[in-house]
Amino acid sequence: xxxxxxxxxxxxxxxxxxxxxxxxxxxxxxxxxxxxxxxxxxxxxxxxxxxxxxxxxxxxxxxxxxxxxxxxxxxxxxxxxxxxxxxxxxxxxxxxxxxxxxxxxxxxxxxxxxxxxxxxxxxxxxxxxxxxxxxxxxxxxxxxxxxxxxxxxxxxxxxxxxxxxxxxxxxxxxxxxxxxxxxxxxxxxxxxxxxxxxxxxxxxxxxxxxxxxxxxxxxxxxxxxxxxxxxxxxxxxxxxxxxxxxxxxxxxxxxxxxxxxxxxxxxxxxxxxxxxxxxxxxxxxxxxxxxxxxxxxxxxxxxxxxxxxxxxxxxxxxxxxxxxxxxxxxxxxxxxxxxxxxxxxxxxxxxxxxxxxxxxxxxxxxxx
Numbered sequence: 001x002x003x004x005x006x007x008x009x010x011x012x013x014x015x016x017x018x019x020x021x022x023x024x025x026x027x028x029x030x031x032x033x034x035x036x037x038x039x040x041x042x043x044x045x046x047x048x049x050x051x052x053x054x055x056x057x058x059x060x061x062x063x064x065x066x067x068x069x070x071x072x073x074x075x076x077x078x079x080x081x082x083x084x085x086x087x088x089x090x091x092x093x094x095x096x097x098x099x100x101x102x103x104x105x106x107x108x109x110x111x112x113x114x115x116x117x118x119x120x121x122x123x124x125x126x127x128x129x130x131x132x133x134x135x136x137x138x139x140x141x142x143x144x145x146x147x148x149x150x151x152x153x154x155x156x157x158x159x160x161x162x163x164x165x166x167x168x169x170x171x172x173x174x175x176x177x178x179x180x181x182x183x184x185x186x187x188x189x190x191x192x193x194x195x196x197x198x199x200x201x202x203x204x205x206x207x208x209x210x211x212x213x214x215x216x217x218x219x220x221x222x223x224x225x226x227x228x229x230x231x232x233x234x235x236x237x238x239x240x241x242x243x244x245x246x247x248x249x250x251x252x253x254x255x256x257x258x259x260x261x262x263x264x265x266x267x268x269x270x271x272x273x274x275x276x277x278x279x280x281x282x283x284x285x286x287x288x289x290x291x292x293x294x295x296x297x298x299x300x301x302x303x304x305x306x307x308x309x310x311x312x313x314x315x316x317x318x319x320x321x322x323x324x325x326x327x328x329x330x331x332x333x334x335x336x337x338x339x340x341x342x343x344x345x346x347x348x349x350x351x352x353x354x355x356x357x358x359x360x361x362x363x364x365x366x367x368x
Contacts, residue, residue, distance in 0.1 A: 003025075004025055004027050005039070007059075008049070047071070050071055051074055051091070053076070055075070067084065072089050074090065133267075134249065134251050137287060145305075146354065148351055150249060154249075159213065161245050163215050164176075164251065167219060176216060176251075179350045181349070188219055195233050195237065202241075272301065273300075273303055274303070275304075279330070291323075291324055300324075300325045302319070329361070
């Protein structure tokens with residue numbers, strides 16, 4: 001397998017790099033920093049895409065020692081004018097930046113002569129890296145069911161590398177363990193105790209992996225463990241997740257304050273989804289209270305589960321006005337006779353399949 005190093009500060013490209021999958025090309029993104037030369041020496045790539053116009057002395061020295069490396073660059077310095085294996089490209093920017101990278105990759109001479117197909121499809125539906133946090137005002141609102149259905153849509157229908165993190169620290173087995181019929185180990189406890197091992201610790205923490213790109217991490221078996229954690233350890237966990245996954249979903253417990261210090265670690269770059277069980281004025285006011293907790297400037301979407309006829313039900317517009325949230329989905333009460341169980345990678349689960357009510361999250365808000 002050949003290696004392509006992509007040097008860019010373009011967030012759209014780095015967010016979407018996990019979408020660019022190839023059987024015969026490993027794509028490694030780097031930002032311009034003082035350690036760049038060490039990464040290049042480690043990988044010795046076959047190709048480089050340099051989306052950076054200023055002079056990078058270390059890179060020029062590296063290419064002098066490795067003249068056979070083909071480089072695609074926007075830079076117009078004297079070095080690249082003379083370097084034989086330089087291909088000039090226009091500045092990669094704007095909403096089509098990922099597709100520009102794909103065109104460059106598809107021009108590389110690393111596919112078999114018999115293959116007429118491009119290395120990577122140029123008809124991608126682009127979804128920037130997303131971190132979603134599912135919250136609930138109380139237990140039993142379908143929070144975990146909604147979050148896990150969303151994760152399955154992302155991994156199986158949009159081919160996104162997806163991480164699902166169960167944050168329900170408790171004294172009992174995780175709901176996810178019951179739903180998926182798996183044991184309670186390994187769990188997040190392993191990473192928190194071995195975080196210095198980096199990627200190795202993350203891999204060994206995984207509780208479940210589907211063949212279609214969904215990795216599930218379940219919470220420790222004891223809530224007492226949360227007292228031993230600190231924000232540095234949890235931040236390292238977040239960093240690794242964001243470097244490996246295109247789609248990250250946190251499933252928080254109803255008692256958000258039990259994990260409040262870790263919640264704050266992701267609050268700045270997450271999209272919030274709040275599940276409630278009834279479209280009532282009381283529920284709307286509780287959602288509004290949560291918004292005050294997470295910050296008035298944060299955008300929050302509501303998902304109303306088990307929508308049914310109740311005496312104090314209010315209309316969607318009134319619910320949105322009171323709660324100061326946008327209702328994305330109203331999921332009706334599903335009688336046992338019409339309920340279908342969600343399959344994950346053809347594995348039967350105990351989770352109700354409500355994907356048809358959640359696809360608009362992608363179609364209306366995440367895809368462009």
